[in-house]
Amino acid sequence: MGNCQCTTKASDPRWQKLDEILAEWRDKPGNVIPVLHKAQELFGYLPREVQEYVAAGLGVPVTEVYGVVTFYSLFTMQPKGRHTISLCMGTACYVKGAQAILDALREQLGVGPGETTEDARFTFEVMRCMGACGLAPVLVVDEDIYGKVTPEGLAEILEKYE
Amino acid sequence: MERFRGHVLVCAGAGCISSGCFEVEKALKASLAKHNLTEEFRVVETGCIGTCDLGPLLVVYPGGVFYQKVEPQDVEEIVTEHLIGGQVVKRLLYKDPKSGEELEKIDQIPFYSKQLRIALRNCGQIDPDSIEEYIDKDGYKALEKALKEMSPQDVIQQIKDSGLRGRGGAGFPAGLKWQFTADAPGKPKYVVCNADEGDPGAFMDRSILEGDPHSVIEAMTIAGFAVGAEKGFVYVRAEYPLAVQRLTKALEQARQRGYLGEKILGSDFSFDIEIRVGAGAFVCGEETALIASIEGQRGEPRPKPPFPAVSGLWGCPTLINNVETFANIPAIILNGSGWLQEIGTEKSKGTKVFAIAGNVNNTGLAEVPMGTTLRELVFDVGGGIPGGKKFKAAQTGGPSGGCIPEEFLDTPLDYESLSKLGAIMGSGGLIVMDEDNCMVDVARFFLEFTQDESCGKCTPCRVGTRRMLEILTRLTKGQGEDGDIEKLEALGNLIKSTALCGLGQSAPNPVLSTIKYFRDEYEAHIYEKRCPAGICQSLLRYEIVAELCQGCGLCVRVCPTKAISGQRREVHVIDQELCSKCGNCLSKCPFGAIRKY
Ligand SMILES: Cc1cc2nc3c(=O)[nH]c(=O)nc-3n(C[C@H](O)[C@H](O)[C@H](O)COP(=O)(O)O)c2cc1C
Numbered sequence: 001m002g003n004c005q006c007t008t009k010a011s012d013p014r015w016q017k018l019d020e021i022l023a024e025w026r027d028k029p030g031n032v033i034p035v036l037h038k039a040q041e042l043f044g045y046l047p048r049e050v051q052e053y054v055a056a057g058l059g060v061p062v063t064e065v066y067g068v069v070t071f072y073s074l075f076t077m078q079p080k081g082r083h084t085i086s087l088c089m090g091t092a093c094y095v096k097g098a099q100a101i102l103d104a105l106r107e108q109l110g111v112g113p114g115e116t117t118e119d120a121r122f123t124f125e126v127m128r129c130m131g132a133c134g135l136a137p138v139l140v141v142d143e144d145i146y147g148k149v150t151p152e153g154l155a156e157i158l159e160k161y162e
Numbered sequence: 163m164e165r166f167r168g169h170v171l172v173c174a175g176a177g178c179i180s181s182g183c184f185e186v187e188k189a190l191k192a193s194l195a196k197h198n199l200t201e202e203f204r205v206v207e208t209g210c211i212g213t214c215d216l217g218p219l220l221v222v223y224p225g226g227v228f229y230q231k232v233e234p235q236d237v238e239e240i241v242t243e244h245l246i247g248g249q250v251v252k253r254l255l256y257k258d259p260k261s262g263e264e265l266e267k268i269d270q271i272p273f274y275s276k277q278l279r280i281a282l283r284n285c286g287q288i289d290p291d292s293i294e295e296y297i298d299k300d301g302y303k304a305l306e307k308a309l310k311e312m313s314p315q316d317v318i319q320q321i322k323d324s325g326l327r328g329r330g331g332a333g334f335p336a337g338l339k340w341q342f343t344a345d346a347p348g349k350p351k352y353v354v355c356n357a358d359e360g361d362p363g364a365f366m367d368r369s370i371l372e373g374d375p376h377s378v379i380e381a382m383t384i385a386g387f388a389v390g391a392e393k394g395f396v397y398v399r400a401e402y403p404l405a406v407q408r409l410t411k412a413l414e415q416a417r418q419r420g421y422l423g424e425k426i427l428g429s430d431f432s433f434d435i436e437i438r439v440g441a442g443a444f445v446c447g448e449e450t451a452l453i454a455s456i457e458g459q460r461g462e463p464r465p466k467p468p469f470p471a472v473s474g475l476w477g478c479p480t481l482i483n484n485v486e487t488f489a490n491i492p493a494i495i496l497n498g499s500g501w502l503q504e505i506g507t508e509k510s511k512g513t514k515v516f517a518i519a520g521n522v523n524n525t526g527l528a529e530v531p532m533g534t535t536l537r538e539l540v541f542d543v544g545g546g547i548p549g550g551k552k553f554k555a556a557q558t559g560g561p562s563g564g565c566i567p568e569e570f571l572d573t574p575l576d577y578e579s580l581s582k583l584g585a586i587m588g589s590g591g592l593i594v595m596d597e598d599n600c601m602v603d604v605a606r607f608f609l610e611f612t613q614d615e616s617c618g619k620c621t622p623c624r625v626g627t628r629r630m631l632e633i634l635t636r637l638t639k640g641q642g643e644d645g646d647i648e649k650l651e652a653l654g655n656l657i658k659s660t661a662l663c664g665l666g667q668s669a670p671n672p673v674l675s676t677i678k679y680f681r682d683e684y685e686a687h688i689y690e691k692r693c694p695a696g697i698c699q700s701l702l703r704y705e706i707v708a709e710l711c712q713g714c715g716l717c718v719r720v721c722p723t724k725a726i727s728g729q730r731r732e733v734h735v736i737d738q739e740l741c742s743k744c745g746n747c748l749s750k751c752p753f754g755a756i757r758k759y
């Protein structure tokens with residue numbers, strides 16, 4: 001990651017906040033995952049620089065932090081778009097036609113799952129069940145849950161997010 | 163609460179949230195304010211009431227009048243007609259699909275009338291953010307009884323005698339596990355609640371945590387007392403932020419009231435609970451992987467024994483139970499072990515919560531006595547298959563489970579009967595499939611899931627599931643070969659017997675069970691290059707029916723691969739080599755002249 005970020009560290013409140021989080025968790029057992037959750041909330045993703053900082057702050061090897069980040073699918077090393085679209089590909093949604101929604105989203109966004117549109121408007125992700133199976137197929141945009149989604153209805157949903 | 167003339171429950175489960183219940187609630191509160199009724203009717207936001215596809219739901223007490231599919235603009239009518247005028251608003255009631263009769267009360271609705279709610283006893287009944295409402299429903303009385311009237315061994319004996327088995331999948335007797343943990347040497351000890359709920363299609367644990375978080379807190383505290391632990395962890399999957407939020411609030415309230423913390427209720431017993439949030443890994447539902455994850459490591463499972471009861475979190479004796487298992491505990495302690503003994507079958511006591519989803523009329527959460535038949539669950543509680551379609555199979559146990567065909571609809575749902583069929587109880591996910599679901603494609607779907615979630619530690623699971631997925635993918639693409647079915651069976655059995663943890667050991671189940679019951683569908687894919695359900699894209703054929711084609715040319719214009727040709731006003735044809743099976747022509751043809759085979 002660029003050094004420019006390092007020089008602004010002192011003035012960037014996110015790093016100060018990260019220092020506070022590290023201080024709070026330093027002596028608690030099993031702290032790596034909770035701290036990474038909070039760091040990702042702050043920065044939106046976990047670039048190498050943040051991982052190194054967390055490792056040093058908790059006194060664990062960087063390899064261990066990296067190992068955890070790459071194991072869990074919720075941690076990401078790529079910056080995200082302004083909005084995150086998560087399409088449920090759980091069983092209930094799948095048998096109710098989630099594949100057709102996936103194909104339609106791919107076409108409308110021009111990117112596939114795990115990717116971000118060029119204008120950084122949307123990051124497209126798939127997930128496994130968010131527990132609204134009764135309303136399958138389910139789509140989540142940021143915090144909003146949409147049930148019984150159809151390929152035809154997608155455009156109207158996407159329109160709401162700039 | 164007596165000072166209110168009535169209550170209006172607003173379901174705020176995940177399903178209803180997505181159908182817009184908060185707008186309805188807002189309209190309701192505004193209307194009550196407008197009519198100066200805010201002091202007389204209390205609006206209670208509850209956890210999941212159960213019938214997710216009927217949402218947004220309102221239940222009005224006294225009376226328990228059940229309003230379904232309520233829109234914000236309907237609310238004024240409910241307030242003026244019902245709350246003020248005492249007249250039920252008939253048009254918003256549920257109509258019995260068989261008789262067409264309007265059913266007024268929640269317990270008249272077939273979805274509820276077959277249910278017996280123990281784990282879900284408070285879900286959809288109380289405000290999960292209010293400890294007072296939980297206490298009003300006998301909450302924390304079981305903890306008080308355990309601490310004041312029972313010894314730890316008494317508690318364990320009650321759970322053992324009740325016959326309660328773990329609801330997280332394997333069905334291990336809960337009391338025995340408590341005994342092992344209590345007897346294990348070493349300190350400190352831990353109590354862990356498994357709220358990872360990995361089966362995609364199951365959402366009972368979520369509903370319990372969101373709808374009745376105190377029942378889990380109370381149960382874990384009782385467990386801590388019984389096994390000699392002072393610290394508990396709830397491991398919740400990150401996809402459930404609302405559950406985390408409600409649980410966090412409930413923990414604070416329990417601490418304030420002295421149900422958690424030092425010297426609980428004046429006893430010598432101290433206990434507290436911390437929440438840990440997962441980070442998106444299915445394998446972390448497996449208990450040893452979950453423990454590794456709480457410890458802050460990659461969530462990789464390890465061989466057992468030693469079992470967590472002996473060596474769990476940080477090498478200490480650890481009791482790990484599922485959310486639903488815990489939710490049963492307070493009721494057992496209060497009512498006595500004999501009470502649960504009376505419910506269910508000989509070897510499976512009590513009830514089980516099922517998450518009914520897929521191609522079925524009433525999707526949602528239903529808790530029924532063990533031994534209820536699959537037919538009752540799908541057709542009575544679930545209301546059958548929509549659109550007059552035919553039932554094909556029910557999938558239980560998620561990626562570790564299997565598909566049960568029509569001929570076994572009368573199987574009683576209990577641990578033993580399900581495993582005899584090659585399915586499992588699992589966590590209670592029940593996905594209903596109709597004639598339009600392709601069983602080969604469903605098997606491929608599950609394999610893709612387990613392949614994706616395999617942690618990679620052992621070879622049978624890492625490589626074996628990949629090979630199986632490759633074969634299944636070929637089948638769905640019309641590239642199946644003679645011998646593929648046998649290869650799948652051989653590989654599946656090999657993985658089952660050699661994988662390190664339950665994920666790998668059960669991964670082949672969806673494939674093996676569909677081969678067992680739907681072999682003809684596999685054969686159609688391989689030998690006839692045909693998908694009987696019409697799902698597998700590459701095996702579909704689109705053709706133009708000459709008698710119906712008017713030669714309008716619309717299909718030519720919408721075809722992205724220029725596979726359709728023909729003179730204007732003459733019959734068109736589709737070049738099968740060029741056709742990408744997108745289906746555009748089928749949906750656009752004004753004369754219904756395109757057929758899909
Ligand atoms: C791959 C795999 C995934 C699992 N996922 C879950 C889960 O999501 N929730 C759960 O409670 N148990 C899950 N289990 C079962 C746990 O390992 C464990 O048996 C259970 O938490 C014990 O609690 P119980 O006895 O109350 O059921 C899973 C097991 C395996 C092998």
Ligand code: FES
Binds near residue numbers: 092130137364
């Ligand atoms: S399977 Fe999609 S929400 Fe559960």
